[in-house]
Amino acid sequence: EDQVxxxxxxxxxxxxxxxxxxxxxxxxxxxxxxxxxxxxxxxxEFLFTLYSAGEEKEKERLKATLTKKESFLHITAPKPxxxxxxxxxxxxxxxxxxxxxxKLTFGQGTILTVHP
Amino acid sequence: DAGxxxxxxxxxxxxGQQVTLRCSPKSGHDTVSWYQQALGQGPQFxxxxxxxxxxxxxxxxxxxxGHQFPNYSSELNVxxxxxxxxxxxxxxxxxxxxxxxxxxxxxxxxxxxVT
Numbered sequence: 001e002d003q004v005x006x007x008x009x010x011x012x013x014x015x016x017x018x019x020x021x022x023x024x025x026x027x028x029x030x031x032x033x034x035x036x037x038x039x040x041x042x043x044x045e046f047l048f049t050l051y052s053a054g055e056e057k058e059k060e061r062l063k064a065t066l067t068k069k070e071s072f073l074h075i076t077a078p079k080p081x082x083x084x085x086x087x088x089x090x091x092x093x094x095x096x097x098x099x100x101x102x103k104l105t106f107g108q109g110t111i112l113t114v115h116p
Numbered sequence: 117d118a119g120x121x122x123x124x125x126x127x128x129x130x131x132g133q134q135v136t137l138r139c140s141p142k143s144g145h146d147t148v149s150w151y152q153q154a155l156g157q158g159p160q161f162x163x164x165x166x167x168x169x170x171x172x173x174x175x176x177x178x179x180x181x182g183h184q185f186p187n188y189s190s191e192l193n194v195x196x197x198x199x200x201x202x203x204x205x206x207x208x209x210x211x212x213x214x215x216x217x218x219x220x221x222x223x224x225x226x227x228x229x230v231t
Contacts, residue, residue, distance in 0.1 A: 004158075032218055043120070043206050043222035044159070087158055091218070101172045102149060102210055104220060106158030 002027045002092050006107035013078055013114050021073040021086055021110045029093030033071050034104060035064050036087040044087055078114045085109040118143055120209050120223035128229045129197050137192045137226045141209030148190040149220065150182060151206040159206055165190050166212050194228075202230045 003026045013019055025033065032051055036044035048057045050066040057064050061082065063074040073086055089104040121140045129135050141148050147166045151159035161174035165184035179195045188209075194201055204227050208220040 034220070036222070041204075041225075041227070043122075043224045046219055046221055049217050049219055089158070101164055101166070101212070102147065102218070102220065103161045103164065103172050103174065104149075104151075104159075104208075105161070108156070108158050 002090055002105040004088055004090055004105055004107035006086075006088055006110050008110060009108070010111040011113070013075075013112070015079055015114055015116050016077045018074070018076045018078070020075070021112070023071040023073070023088030023107055024069060025071070025088075025090045027090045027092045027105075030090060031093045032091040033066055034089040034091070035062075035071070035073055036089065038085045038087055038109070040085075075112070078112075080114045080116050083112055083114045085111050120207055120221050122205075122207050122223040122226050124226060125224070126227045126229075128231065131197055131199060131230055133197050134193065134195045135197060135228060137194075137205050137207075137228070138189065139192070139207030139209075139223060140189045141207075142221050145209035145211050145221070146188050147210045147212045148184060148188065149208045149210070150190070150192045151208065151222075152176075153204040153206055153225070155203075162192070197230045199230050202228060204228075 005024045007022045035047040038044045048064045053068045065072045087109045089106040123138045149164040150162040153159040163173040168184045181193045184190045204225045206225045207223045210220045
């Protein structure tokens with residue numbers, strides 16, 4: 001069964017203090033790893049899709065990297081508006097039924113708080 | 117370009133009742149997935165619809181059913197509501213045969229409270 005574990009559960013940073021969030025995964029062949037940002041009471045906002053080990057993608061202060069067993073979301077010089085829950089999800093190459101249509105398995109998220 | 121829309125925003129139901137939630141996918145998307153998100157947890161996959169058929173299902177009982185219409189919009193129905201069904205219900209849309217990066221875009225969700 002596909003599993004995604006995110007750490008830490010919560011992270012408090014000072015504005016400008018760079019850090020990384022971790023996403024460890026177990027999947028029967030990776031077809032895609034996804035990062036989302038979620039504000040309280042809202043739906044997740046798509047950030048990145050990564051497909052293969054060594055791949056990196058950037059968006060403003062965020063950079064996502066991928067290895068064969070984990071992904072990191074690096075936050076450079078964060079601002080208070082970066083405060084949110086960050087979710088990681090995987091899409092397997094094949095699920096238990098032998099197909100992969102797009103089911104995403106999510107981790108529990110990392111709650112990021114950036115203080116001014 | 118309209119993103120994924122869901123209705124209603126909030127809903128309060130009594131245990132044992134039935135509920136229908138609605139979703140319109142992002143323009144150009146033909147596939148709709150439904151997720152349930154309990155407080156403090158990541159979303160859990162319920163099922164996915166493509167070409168008006170359910171083609172993949174997560175570990176949810178038959179009380180959860182859905183439908184997709186010819187215009188790609190979708191409904192999620194939950195029968196015999198339990199207190200444990202209280203959650204944020206999320207709809208996500210994507211393109212099944214698209215080229216390039218695979219992306220699922222989520223709607224704002226429907227907050228269901230069962231009393």
